[in-house]
Amino acid sequence: MTPPRPAAARAFFLPAGTPGDADAARTLFALHDVPPAGVTVRGALLYLPPFTEEMNKSRRMAALQARAAAAAGWHVLRIDLTGTGDSSGDFADARWAAWREDIDVARAWLAQASGHEPWLWGLRLGALLAAQAAAERPAPGLLLWQPATSGRNALQPFLRLKAGAAWIGTGAAAGGDAPPKAAEPSPLQQLQAGQTVEIAGYTLAPALALPMAEAVFTPPPAPTRVIAFEVSPREGATLSPALERALAPLGDRARAAVLPGPSFWQAQEIETAPALIDATLAALAEAAA
Amino acid sequence: MQVAAELKTILDDVLSLRGRAQGFGDDTPLLGDIPELDSMAVVSLITAIEERFGVGIADDEIDGSVFASFGSLRAFVEQLLAR
Numbered sequence: 001m002t003p004p005r006p007a008a009a010r011a012f013f014l015p016a017g018t019p020g021d022a023d024a025a026r027t028l029f030a031l032h033d034v035p036p037a038g039v040t041v042r043g044a045l046l047y048l049p050p051f052t053e054e055m056n057k058s059r060r061m062a063a064l065q066a067r068a069a070a071a072a073g074w075h076v077l078r079i080d081l082t083g084t085g086d087s088s089g090d091f092a093d094a095r096w097a098a099w100r101e102d103i104d105v106a107r108a109w110l111a112q113a114s115g116h117e118p119w120l121w122g123l124r125l126g127a128l129l130a131a132q133a134a135a136e137r138p139a140p141g142l143l144l145w146q147p148a149t150s151g152r153n154a155l156q157p158f159l160r161l162k163a164g165a166a167w168i169g170t171g172a173a174a175g176g177d178a179p180p181k182a183a184e185p186s187p188l189q190q191l192q193a194g195q196t197v198e199i200a201g202y203t204l205a206p207a208l209a210l211p212m213a214e215a216v217f218t219p220p221p222a223p224t225r226v227i228a229f230e231v232s233p234r235e236g237a238t239l240s241p242a243l244e245r246a247l248a249p250l251g252d253r254a255r256a257a258v259l260p261g262p263s264f265w266q267a268q269e270i271e272t273a274p275a276l277i278d279a280t281l282a283a284l285a286e287a288a289a
Numbered sequence: 290m291q292v293a294a295e296l297k298t299i300l301d302d303v304l305s306l307r308g309r310a311q312g313f314g315d316d317t318p319l320l321g322d323i324p325e326l327d328s329m330a331v332v333s334l335i336t337a338i339e340e341r342f343g344v345g346i347a348d349d350e351i352d353g354s355v356f357a358s359f360g361s362l363r364a365f366v367e368q369l370l371a372r
Contacts, residue, residue, distance in 0.1 A: 163348040164328035
């Protein structure tokens, strides 16, 4: 008999604002994948997406994983953080502190809906946010995909897009002249001076960028388990030194592996890494056993 | 570590070239010839080069000529490694 197929994810808007706040009415776009009837519920996963274009490029992988995890008995909630995707607010409204609140709201909702305290699952910057959230309030586990071990390392490539446009001649310096040096403050300097910065069509506010630049991977307290995966197109790739260092304080509580596949969160075309999905399902099955 | 081989792997990965970079030679044109090479891809490329080769590249060290061809990119990376 063929295994039951989960239904399509349920899309809805989750209220996230705090009454009395300026953005009390804000809502988060959310997708809930529910285990099909007849499948034993194993737990719940809250997915936190990566930053800006990485989120768009990795939507397919997140959807594939969510669907597969639901078929295996996990409730999965994917959210768009405030000011991103289909959640309320523009990107200029996105604040690091609001994102932390969004996570709290989503965790509470999912715990209620599934009957299980959720694992926190994140990709790239989402993984860093997951780790911070778990350090503040314990989660049964962390599932980290290609984690950013510092917010600065996730922010730098984005800030660099302005320079990138100049390198290929489509930025302000287009016309063959060398880009202006020194005269203009760098995007980071502008943010530190309290100004928003326009990059690649995104309006980035200091209330998002500056706390993000300070954020570092925080090991969660016992007994939170940590499963971390990196993906590499190279044969025989080893775990990045940055991730090894970040996980070292966790000892036996952390397991990490490198899987073969494309850098789907940044690749030019929408790519998938089936090995990552298989490894994630295997790790979740072991965790639930 | 072979610079050219590493660069081909990085180009295939970042630009989703599906192995086409393996056939690149020094005179293979990049910028202007590969539509996938936009500002986002070029930043991913430089970041991957920094991480893979363990070098830091200042934004003002780069201009369009670096990406003119596979050969110019290879020469740029070799010059970085030689410092």
